[in-house]
Amino acid sequence: MASIYYYRWRRTKSHIMAALCFASALIALIPLFLIFYYTMSKGLSSINWSFFTQMPKPAGETGGGMANALIGTGILIAIGSSIGLPVGILAGIYLSAHRTTLFSRIVRFLTEVLNGIPSIVIGVVAYILVVIPMKRFSALAGGVSLGILMIPLVTRTAEEMLNLIPQSYREASLGLGISRWKTTLFVILPAAFKGIFTGILLSIARAAGETAPLLFTALGNRFWSTQLDQPIASLTVFIYDYSKAPFDDWNRQAWAAALVLIVLVMLINIIFRIVTRKRYA
Amino acid sequence: MLNTSEDIKVDDETVRMRTENLNAFFGRTQALKNITIAIPKNKVLSIIGPSGCGKSTFLRCLNRMHEEIGGTIKGEIFLGSQDIMNLDPVNLRKKIGMIFQKPNPFPTMSVSDNVTAGLRLNGFRNKKKLQEIVEENLIKAALWDEVKENLNQPGINLSGGQQQRLCIARTLAVNPEVILMDEPCSALDPISTAKIEELIKDLKKTFTIVIVTHNMQQAARVSAYTAFLYMGELIEYGKTLNMFTRPGKKQTEDYVTGRFG
Numbered sequence: 023m024a025s026i027y028y029y030r031w032r033r034t035k036s037h038i039m040a041a042l043c044f045a046s047a048l049i050a051l052i053p054l055f056l057i058f059y060y061t062m063s064k065g066l067s068s069i070n071w072s073f074f075t076q077m078p079k080p081a082g083e084t085g086g087g088m089a090n091a092l093i094g095t096g097i098l099i100a101i102g103s104s105i106g107l108p109v110g111i112l113a114g115i116y117l118s119a120h121r122t123t124l125f126s127r128i129v130r131f132l133t134e135v136l137n138g139i140p141s142i143v144i145g146v147v148a149y150i151l152v153v154i155p156m157k158r159f160s161a162l163a164g165g166v167s168l169g170i171l172m173i174p175l176v177t178r179t180a181e182e183m184l185n186l187i188p189q190s191y192r193e194a195s196l197g198l199g200i201s202r203w204k205t206t207l208f209v210i211l212p213a214a215f216k217g218i219f220t221g222i223l224l225s226i227a228r229a230a231g232e233t234a235p236l237l238f239t240a241l242g243n244r245f246w247s248t249q250l251d252q253p254i255a256s257l258t259v260f261i262y263d264y265s266k267a268p269f270d271d272w273n274r275q276a277w278a279a280a281l282v283l284i285v286l287v288m289l290i291n292i293i294f295r296i297v298t299r300k301r302y303a
Numbered sequence: 304m305l306n307t308s309e310d311i312k313v314d315d316e317t318v319r320m321r322t323e324n325l326n327a328f329f330g331r332t333q334a335l336k337n338i339t340i341a342i343p344k345n346k347v348l349s350i351i352g353p354s355g356c357g358k359s360t361f362l363r364c365l366n367r368m369h370e371e372i373g374g375t376i377k378g379e380i381f382l383g384s385q386d387i388m389n390l391d392p393v394n395l396r397k398k399i400g401m402i403f404q405k406p407n408p409f410p411t412m413s414v415s416d417n418v419t420a421g422l423r424l425n426g427f428r429n430k431k432k433l434q435e436i437v438e439e440n441l442i443k444a445a446l447w448d449e450v451k452e453n454l455n456q457p458g459i460n461l462s463g464g465q466q467q468r469l470c471i472a473r474t475l476a477v478n479p480e481v482i483l484m485d486e487p488c489s490a491l492d493p494i495s496t497a498k499i500e501e502l503i504k505d506l507k508k509t510f511t512i513v514i515v516t517h518n519m520q521q522a523a524r525v526s527a528y529t530a531f532l533y534m535g536e537l538i539e540y541g542k543t544l545n546m547f548t549r550p551g552k553k554q555t556e557d558y559v560t561g562r563f564g
Contacts, residue, residue, distance in 0.1 A: 190407040194470070196371055198421035198477055199397030208424050212411040 061284060065277030073278060078244050084271045088279055090246045094161070094255035095230060097248060098240060101165020102229050106172025107222060113173070114180025114218070115206060121185075130181075137174035144170050145235030153239060161247075161254035164240025171232060172225040179221025183214040216298045223294040227287045233258035257283045319344040319481060319511040320365065325378035327360050327369055334360040334374070336535045342481070347503060347512045349522035349543065352532035353558065358515040361532065362483045365513065366399040367392040382481070397421070400474035404486040406466035408458030408473070414441075414450050417458040417469055421477040436476055444472035445502050464495025471502065482506065484514040488521065500525050519559055523547055531555045 072087050079086030113129065120126045148167035153159055187210050195205040211218075236242070241253040242263060248254075257279055264276035320342040327335035335357045342348050350358045363369040364376050367387065380387045387395050408417045415437040416423070422436065437454065441447040446468040450461065458469055467487060474482060484503075488496040503512060503525045516522050522529050523543060530540040531554070539546065539555045550556045557563050 188407070190403055190405055191409060193368060193371070193401075194403065194407040194409070194473075195420070195424075196393075197366065197368065197396055197401035197403075198424075198473065199393055199395075200421060200424045201393045204424050209409055209411075209420075213409075215411075 057284070061277055061281040064274065065279070065281040068271075068274040068278035069281065073275070077246060081267075081269065086275075088255075088257070088260050088275070088282075090243060091255040091257045091260040091279065092282075093246075093248060094240070094243070095257045097161055097250075097254060098164045098168055098236070098256055099226055099229055101162065101250070102168030102172055103222075103226060105166060105169025106176055106225060106229070109169075110173045110176025110221075110225070111180045111218065113177040114184060115211070117177065117181040118184035119202075119206065133174045133177050136170075137178070140234070141167075141171055141232050142234035142237075145237060145239055148235060148239045156251065158251070159239060159241035159253040161240055161250045161252065164236045164254060164256070165250075167235035167239045168229040168232060171235060172229055175225040175228065176218075176221055179224070180214075180218050183217030183221065184210060186217065187213045219294065219298060223290050227290050230287060230290075231258060231283065233262050237262070257286075317343055319383070320513075321381050322364075323379040323381070325361075325364060325376070325380060327357070327364050328375045328377070329373070334535055335364065337378075338532075338537050340530060340537060340540055342511060342513060343528060344511050345507055345509070346528060347507050347514060347526040349526035349529045350513065350515045350532060351517075351519060351522050351529060351558070352538075353563070354517075356532045357535040358532055359485055360535075362401075362485050362513060362515050365481070365483055366396050366401055368396075368401065397425075397477050398479050399481045399483060400477060400479035402467070402470055402474060402482065402484040402487045405490050406463055406470055408461070408466050408469050410457070410459050412458055413455045414458050414461070414469060415454040418472045418476050420473060440472040440476045441469075443475050443506075444468045445498065445505075446472055462495070464491050464498060467491060467495065467499060468502065471499075471506075475506075479510065481511045481513065484512065486515055486517060489517060496521075519547070531558060533558070 072085065074087060074092065075089050076085075076087030077090055078088065113133070117126050117130055145167050148163050148170065152163035152166050156163070191209055191213060192205055195209040196202070200209070236256055236259050240256055240259070242259040243253045243255045261276045261279045261283070264272040264279065267273065267276075318341045322338050322340050325335055325338040325340075326333065338361060350361060352358050360369060360374070363374075364380060365387075367376070369376055370392070376388065382390075382395070382398065387399075409420055412420060415434075418437045418440055419427075419433045422433065427433065438447060438451075441450060446465060449465060450456075450469075453460075458466065461469060467490075471482075471487075488499050491499065500521065503514065506512060514522075514526065526543050528541065529543040529546040531538045531546065531550075531552075533554055539550060539552045541551070545551075546555060547559050550559060
């Protein structure tokens with residue numbers, strides 16, 4: 023009898039814990055739904071074709087769009103990626119190949135530190151490194167700050183994904199008389215591709231959502247600019263500027279831009295899922 | 304020559320590889336102690352011994368894979384008349400192929416790409432020739448009839464036994480002189496094991512084979528010579544029949560009769 027009693031009590035405990043877990047999962051989703059609800063209800067009305075294709079109107083006039091901010095975010099991410107991805111992936115390969123050396127440990131630790139540094143501080147660093155020598159705010163400076171931000175994320179995922187590839191594939195390749203660098207490039211890296219690709223997209227999504235490091239690097243620009251040595255607009259700075267402006271229409275546009283940004287990041291995630299599913303069914 | 308039984312004559316005609324006072328280390332731990340052994344040409348040599356005796360380490364010294372995991376080698380290892388410690392390990396491994404315990408076809412490559420991986424990644428590009436090489440080596444590895452319809456399927460979709468024969472085909476495609484097998488059947492079912500053993504008997508006509516095995520029946524079935532290692536030392540080495548029927552050392556007898564190990 024005692025055993026049945028304990029079994030029931032155990033089962034009850036199990037059910038309580040499962041219910042708590044479920045409730046927590048639900049609570050975790052609430053902020054996401056709230057964000058969605060608010061941005062949709064406040065921003066959806068301002069989204070139309072001209073919002074994507076037109077330039078911002080002068081203060082006081084209604085209407086206009088954020089075409090320059092869209093292209094600006096695109097350019098900033100492109101610059102950031104061209105710095106963050108190669109450095110991150112190569113550093114990840116290095117750390118995975120030399121797991122226990124002192125240098126690797128130091129690099130790994132510093133990467134974690136870099137990952138924890140507030141993004142606004144990284145903005146200051148880019149300001150000192152690029153803005154001051156160039157004597158002006160520029161797309162390049164913004165891109166550099168995003169690139170620095172992406173490095174630790176890409177490095178860590180690349181290293182972790184490479185470490186997941188069984189050592190036996192490496193040995194099989196070396197055993198065929200294939201050199202180490204070819205083994206890494208043509209055997210190990212393709213096997214870890216899916217995971218590294220996830221890291222790349224997550225880091226791009228994170229960079230797309232950053233405002234602080236752009237404030238005193240890319241600055242923002244109310245006009246059309248694709249020049250790398252000039253200040254450039256971005257979605258996040260657009261949201262920042264428009265949300266604190268004293269015009270209702272601008273506030274609505276800030277909500278709309280926020281919605282666009284969220285959907286953009288979600289699209290990146292969805293595209294990556296489809297792409298990886300197709301290639302590695 | 305120390306530890307080498309008199310029934311193996313050491314000369315260039317009959318000996319493909321030999322080691323002279325081979326010592327291997329992991330850091331400060333010594334895994335192999337003064338191994339001097341001759342590996343006969345176009346024969347199968349089995350390495351037997353209890354877990355941790357240095358069987359795999361010995362095998363991995365022969366293609367210098369031991370150094371890839373941070374180990375060190377002291378002593379001489381000859382392939383023909385060349386000391387392989389003076390050769391480039393990458394080129395050496397084209398002459399001395401290796402089959403691993405767990406089948407490990409490359410996960411991102413098709414069956415045919417797996418077979419030709421060693422050639423393609425070293426710059427061989429002739430597509431027509433590569434196709435011939437795929438067929439030729441899958442036939443040699445006794446896998447052709449089972450996969451000829453699925454050459455473009457991923458190699459990892461095959462069964463375990465088929466994967467191991469694919470790995471053998473991949474090694475054969477590089478055209479080595481010696482093939483090292485590290486417990487090639489211990490992850491396989493009895494039928495797959497029998498197929499691999501058949502294959503080994505076939506391959507020894509053209510290749511010199513060294514096989515590490517935990518299975519003494521397997522050693523008896525496939526090999527002409529057997530070496531018994533214990534605690535990093537070569538205890539006894541001789542013709543397989545003699546090793547199993549009238550071993551010269553007490554330790555060998557205890558091991559082959561199952562009294563320890």
